[in-house]
Amino acid sequence: MPIRTGKEFLEAMRDGRRIFMDGERIEDVTTDPRFAGAARTMAELYDMQHDPALIERMTFPSPSSGKRVGLSFIEPKTVDDLIRRRGMVKIWMDATCGMFGRSPDFLNIMLTGLAAAAPEFGHRDQRFADNIRAYHVEARERDLAMTHTLLNPQVDRSRPVERQEKDLAAKITRETDRGIVITGARMVSTLCAYSDDILVMPSTFLASSEEAAPYAFGFAIPVATPGLRFVCRPTVVHQNAASAMDYPLSSRLDEQDAMAIFDNVLVPWERVFIHRDPELCNGLFNRTGAMPQVMHQTSTKNLAKAEYMMALGFAIARSTNIDAHLHVQGLLAELIQHAEFVRSCLRASEADAAIGPSGLMTPAAMPLWTVRMMFPPMFIRACEIIQILGAGGLVSVPSYAELSGPAAADVAAYAQAANADAPTRVKLFRLAFDTAVSSFSGRQQLYERYYSGDPVRLAGALYALYDKAPHVERVHAMLDELERKYGVLRDALSEHPTG
Numbered sequence: 001m002p003i004r005t006g007k008e009f010l011e012a013m014r015d016g017r018r019i020f021m022d023g024e025r026i027e028d029v030t031t032d033p034r035f036a037g038a039a040r041t042m043a044e045l046y047d048m049q050h051d052p053a054l055i056e057r058m059t060f061p062s063p064s065s066g067k068r069v070g071l072s073f074i075e076p077k078t079v080d081d082l083i084r085r086r087g088m089v090k091i092w093m094d095a096t097c098g099m100f101g102r103s104p105d106f107l108n109i110m111l112t113g114l115a116a117a118a119p120e121f122g123h124r125d126q127r128f129a130d131n132i133r134a135y136h137v138e139a140r141e142r143d144l145a146m147t148h149t150l151l152n153p154q155v156d157r158s159r160p161v162e163r164q165e166k167d168l169a170a171k172i173t174r175e176t177d178r179g180i181v182i183t184g185a186r187m188v189s190t191l192c193a194y195s196d197d198i199l200v201m202p203s204t205f206l207a208s209s210e211e212a213a214p215y216a217f218g219f220a221i222p223v224a225t226p227g228l229r230f231v232c233r234p235t236v237v238h239q240n241a242a243s244a245m246d247y248p249l250s251s252r253l254d255e256q257d258a259m260a261i262f263d264n265v266l267v268p269w270e271r272v273f274i275h276r277d278p279e280l281c282n283g284l285f286n287r288t289g290a291m292p293q294v295m296h297q298t299s300t301k302n303l304a305k306a307e308y309m310m311a312l313g314f315a316i317a318r319s320t321n322i323d324a325h326l327h328v329q330g331l332l333a334e335l336i337q338h339a340e341f342v343r344s345c346l347r348a349s350e351a352d353a354a355i356g357p358s359g360l361m362t363p364a365a366m367p368l369w370t371v372r373m374m375f376p377p378m379f380i381r382a383c384e385i386i387q388i389l390g391a392g393g394l395v396s397v398p399s400y401a402e403l404s405g406p407a408a409a410d411v412a413a414y415a416q417a418a419n420a421d422a423p424t425r426v427k428l429f430r431l432a433f434d435t436a437v438s439s440f441s442g443r444q445q446l447y448e449r450y451y452s453g454d455p456v457r458l459a460g461a462l463y464a465l466y467d468k469a470p471h472v473e474r475v476h477a478m479l480d481e482l483e484r485k486y487g488v489l490r491d492a493l494s495e496h497p498t499g
């Protein structure tokens, strides 16, 4: 099957998956009002791949079937491939204002990066290398949507997983001739309600010991696999909104986050990529070069998000003429800097790209690490700027439904602004509210803080990765040079004043 249509995607979601929310099992994520908006968004993303105006920019001929497949599955061999792939990601990200972070391209790119490093997976057993390669081809040819889960539940973060008093983390409980059996939980799986498969991979450091080995695995299975359940957080979709225009982002873009629970789940051997192998797990994403590929996608998401926040800031400021004030221009200039900073880093990562350890054209990691570390505070600041610009207007502008309700005449008269009639202002300020004030916004801010890892430990990882030695040497070389030129003691100078 080449690229899927939205209709095919929605049909695939009706597979008996076990998704729970608000104390009940969700029968159909494509129709339940808490889930249907984001399901429709996913369908629209898939349909975009078929749009004659976009198909060339979003797809490429499959190297195995020759049919058109998603460009996020491409194994980039040239800088041009990276740029084309970024273009595809940007189309999806612009359509969602960068607020649907786990659209399928995210994991398509991660999986492509990992599969290209198949020999790593086969370092002890060639089967696992073959498995991840075959899975990449399958995901590409079936145009799968994937969710992923990396972390063990927050139980006692002061102890390693194998030394927990409450042993809740997913682990291998036994092997059979058909596969491995997993029981326990993983902490978060975003997009699980809208995914075909779940990719379960390692992330945190594991000891090289017999005790840690049952937690050292990697695999992919269908979301609807028997024994697999997902317990979701409550939705941020407003269930009593008079109009979707009151919550133009939350109503469409709540990609959902859930705890993944494995209850004696059989993972067939052909879908196992890592088996009781802490050595392979540790540092996997950086070692394989998959991480810069993923960061190229997330930075493109950040660019779309920064551009959207900037555009929104401009539009709000223009509507009431506050952009006449110098400090408002300063706030808007901050939004410009966010967008241009991310764009520059992305371009730098492509300009300095080189063939990586797995043979893929790999964007330069450091500009992307810089975005990874700096974008979370930028986005949180951007939400603050939207609040500062919108001020009381964010709560005084009424529901879109008022434009046609009994108070319509009052709203038409009094909800206007200098440069916007009432409908324009209501739509704009409801969008701003949803972007920067709503619970959807709170979740977006939390997402940016953590989706890519704990910033504290990421900073440590960046420091460890960075090639510091030449910089330290440079300082010492400079001091040696200064000493050679000027290191004469004052007393010596006074004895020989002419030098």
Ligand SMILES: Cc1cc2nc3c(=O)[nH]c(=O)nc-3n(C[C@H](O)[C@H](O)[C@H](O)COP(=O)(O)OP(=O)(O)OC[C@H]3O[C@@H](n4cnc5c(N)ncnc54)[C@H](O)[C@@H]3O)c2cc1C
Pocket (backbone or CB within 6 Å): 148, 149, 150, 151, 154, 157, 187, 188, 189, 190, 191, 257, 443, 446, 447, 450, 451, 452, 453, 454, 455, 456, 457
């Ligand atoms: C909206 C959202 C969506 C997400 N989606 C996914 C997903 O789809 N798949 C997935 O796998 N994960 C997902 N995550 C999880 C994300 O990867 C983690 O939140 C992140 O890695 C931080 O881990 P944690 O939440 O367990 O925090 P913790 O490790 O519990 O840390 C909590 C706090 O304690 C501190 N702390 C804890 N331990 C240490 C330590 N050893 N050293 C120093 N400081 C420490 C941290 O600095 C932090 O401030 C998502 C998270 C969010 C918020």
